[in-house]
Each structure stands twice: as C-alpha cells, then as structure tokens.
Amino acid sequence: MKNLNYFFTSIVLVSLFGCSQPQRNQEKNADSITNATSGLKPVKQCYVSRFEKDSASLTINTASTGEITGQLFIKYHEIEPLTLESELNVGKIEGKFKGDTLFANYNFTTGGRNKTQYTNPMAFLRKGDTLIIGVGVIINYMGRSYFDKKIPLDFKRSKFHFKPVDCK
Numbered sequence: 796m797k798n799l800n801y802f803f804t805s806i807v808l809v810s811l812f813g814c815s816q817p818q819r820n821q822e823k824n825a826d827s828i829t830n831a832t833s834g835l836k837p838v839k840q841c842y843v844s845r846f847e848k849d850s851a852s853l854t855i856n857t858a859s860t861g862e863i864t865g866q867l868f869i870k871y872h873e874i875e876p877l878t879l880e881s882e883l884n885v886g887k888i889e890g891k892f893k894g895d896t897l898f899a900n901y902n903f904t905t906g907g908r909n910k911t912q913y914t915n916p917m918a919f920l921r922k923g924d925t926l927i928i929g930v931g932v933i934i935n936y937m938g939r940s941y942f943d944k945k946i947p948l949d950f951k952r953s954k955f956h957f958k959p960v961d962c963k
Contacts, residue, residue, distance in 0.1 A: 837858045839854065842854075842957035843960050849872055850870050853866070853926065855888070861892065862889075862890075862891055863891055863899060867903070868883070868885050870882070882905060882906070884905045886903025888902075895922075896929075900914055915933060918948050925958055927955070927956050928957075930950070931946065931948040
C-alpha cells in the first residue's frame with residue numbers, strides 16, 4: 796500500500812511540474828511574438844567626428860532591449876611619419892549604455908596591406924546630442940582587453956567628439 800501511495804504521489808508531482816514548464820515557455824514565446832510584432836525597430840543613429848587631419852564615423856543601432864550594435868571607422872592621417880599611407884580602423888561595436896555612458900567592445904581591423912584584428916573596450920560619454928570617446932588605461936587579462944577599473948576614464952583628453960548626422 797505504501798508503494799502504491801508513493802507511486803501516485805510521484806505521478807502527481809511529475810504531472811504538476813511537467814505541465815507548468817511548457818506554460819512558462821508559452822508565456823515567453825507570447826512575449827517574444829508581441830515584441831516582434833509591436834513594430835519596435837532598432838533605432839539607428841549616425842555620427843561623425845574630426846580632429847586635425849583625423850576623422851571618424853560611428854553608426855549605432857539601439858535595440859528595444861537596450862543592446863547597442865554598430866560600426867566605427869577611424870581614419871588616422873599618417874600614423875608614422877615615414878609612411879604616406881593613412882591608417883584605417885574598421886570594425887563593429889557591441890555594448891550597452893550604463894547611465895550616460897556607452898560601454899562597448901570594438902572588434903576591428905587595422906593596417907594597410909597587412910591587416911591585423913583587435914578587440915578593445917570603448918566608452919562613449921553622451922553630452923546632449925554629442926558622444927565623446929573616453930581615454931583610459933587598457934589592461935589585458937586572459938586574452939581579453941579591459942579598462943583598468945583603478946584608473947578613471949578621461950573624457951577631457953578625447954580627440955573625437957561625435958556629432959549627429961543624417962544616416963545614408
């Protein structure tokens with residue numbers, strides 16, 4: 796008799812937990828469908844910046860979740876005095892705003908003929924409609940680059956102050 800009670804109790808428990816799990820997934824799927832059909836599109840913003848002979852352009856897409864993706868192009872005029880070729884950094888950014896600062900990873904290639912790929916942290920301070928790149932100390936740990944948390948980011952020494960432009 797005891798074995799029969801354990802058997803029925805285990806069946807009831809399995810049924811209760813088994814039935815409630817798909818319902819949670821159905822709720823999540825319903826939310827996803829609502830978000831997908833609600834017409835929320837990523838917001839696209841474009842920016843440009845110049846500093847002396849250097850120039851940069853930034854495009855960011857803000858998803859409804861707050862996630863940021865985009866592209867950043869930086870053209871440095873004559874990095875090394877002996878080269879006539881300009882240095883071009885081309886890559887993608889991914890990140891999220893924390894308060895008024897966008898923290899992102901910049902995965903980019905650099906170089907003329909021999910392209911090298913890098914991933915660096917980036918920080919952009921939003922002041923009005925302007926985005927200012929932060930200058931900070933980058934440390935490498937276990938193959939990844941991070942801003943040194945012991946040294947604050949400096950937005951006053953920044954070369955690039957991005958102003959909004961119409962996206963093409």
